Amino acid sequence: MLRDEVLSLLKSGEELSGETMSQTLGVSRAAVWKAIETLRGEGYAISSAPRRGYRLEGSPDLLSAGELAAAVAGRRVGKELVCLETVDSTNNEVKRRAVDAVPDGLVVLAGEQTGGRGRRGRSFVSPAGKGLYLSALLRPDCPLEQVSALTAWTAVAVCDAVEELCGTRPGIKWPNDVILDGRKLCGILTELELEAETAALRYVVVGLGLNVSQTAADFGPEVAPVAVSLAQALGRAPRRAEAAGAVIAALDRMAADFPRRWAEWLERYRADCLTLGRPVRLLRAGGEEEAEAEAVDETFALVVRCPAGRRETVSSGEVSVRGLLGYV
Template sequence: MTERKRAMLREEVLALLKARQGAPLSGEAMSQMLGVSRAAVWKAMEALRQEGYVISSAPRRGYALEDSPDRLSPGELMDPNRQVGKALVCLDTVDSTNNEVKRRAVDAVPDGLAVVAAQQTGGRGRRGRTFVSPPGGLYLSALLRPQCPLEQVSALTAWSAVAVCDAIQQVCGVRPGVKWPNDVILEGRKLCGILTELELEGETAALRYVVVGIGVNLSQTEADFGPEVAPVAISLAQALGTAPRRAEVAAALLDALDRLDRDFPGKWDSWLERYRKDCITVGKPVQVLQGSQARTGTAVGVDDSFALVVRWEDGAQEALSSGEVSVRGLLGYV
């Protein structure tokens, strides 16, 4: 067996153990399910133990997973019932998870391809900005192929923010808010950034795919963010006192994106209602930047297309598209 096949077997064995949620599974059952010898299963088990997994074993009962290291791997994240993440790439470092998805999308790739990384060296945000991506964060991108009119695709950015809030609440028990259109906010500072990118057919302008990129701050400190970013950024460790396991957050994000993928755009009204509840920009004074022009007003609502409705100082109202403007808070970051 080659080293690559041994590594794949380790991940498959780990996935089987995690699916049991602490209940034992016999080596014989695993060997039959995976089509390998019991000796190969035993070697995979020993390799997992060397990586830090605590696996108990008992005669006639089998193996049980009792504790796991903070590790990103296919075995940690596999779920056969999930379309998003069915094809999964886990990396220590990458320039950008969005870039990696797009590189792989040059060839035929399945819907739901996901790339997960512990660090980015060239992270990007909206409107060409740099997205600071130090160690201690979690960076995840997924390829989606929504079946909808092109004008509806921009709403995926807002839907993705709701999905992130769902995942954080599932893992941590607290629900962040959303600064329109898609910054995820906790305690008044940015916890997560989202970047959605489209790929269109050159001749027909038909949608080929959408890449949803998510960067969540998990364990960074003020020093990790640096003096420019620290005043407006926060990690889960800073907010909660401890950071959750990266694999747990990654799995929750994949679950949430999978629900989004199944719901979009058919459950539009449900996601719009949830977005409106999560959006903390509404009711606040804002500065709207469009090119070199800056105007101030008050955010008064989110319309049915997820555009932000702003009332200007002269009393007129306007619905703003996230692709056209940048909105900044006048009272702190939000």
């Protein structure tokens, strides 16, 4: 799309003449001018001066291929990028596209989700223009039993991205909620597809919703007490395109490391995990039980000490964990 190509050129920060851009892109100067006017209509501040050219002076909070061209250049994750205004779920959209031959590293972004999902079928509040809703398709080369750890690895990657963006490192509520100021900043949902005949792994979809500029009103009365956005916690928020670039870069590093640098990422997860050393409530189909969270084992499962000293290892597929002293 010419609009994205022109924006990508302007993102260099240099003054570029219409002639230079037309020659670079192989289109007419009139087509370049039309793309410039489209961008201005979307809220981009683009100055122009005779014999000097156009310069990008300011950008609105929009997501597009042109905004992210530099961030995804040369990366495995994001080498194919789809930006949508609205979608039911970015995970669903990746799975729909995976019916055809799509490359490893496909990323789908949306400005709004109408049916955002979390673990165990819970809904994820995804208001338009407020958060980063992103899913990536990965094809890791590993035994099937290791794939479930991608959820935990993704949580560490999101912590990396937020620290890079904002200078503040969040923590992780086991197994995969990213926490800032004691409330949920980001939710992660990992889904996989297997071959029907062989049960071989076809692909994994890693989806996340990062709260960027939401207010308490955006979350609603039920979610607001346990959710937080970067704007609420820090008094400021990055543009969503900046957040997307940082997250994609972090996911790209994660994909390159998985699973060969297992021990390193396990130690990083343990360092970020806020659940350890705290009393928790284990929620299972058969009821609830209080316990103390003691450790994260080699498979990223949680080791807890139950009443009467009994120790138990629980996986995210078996149990939900809630804090006794607040959300964490």
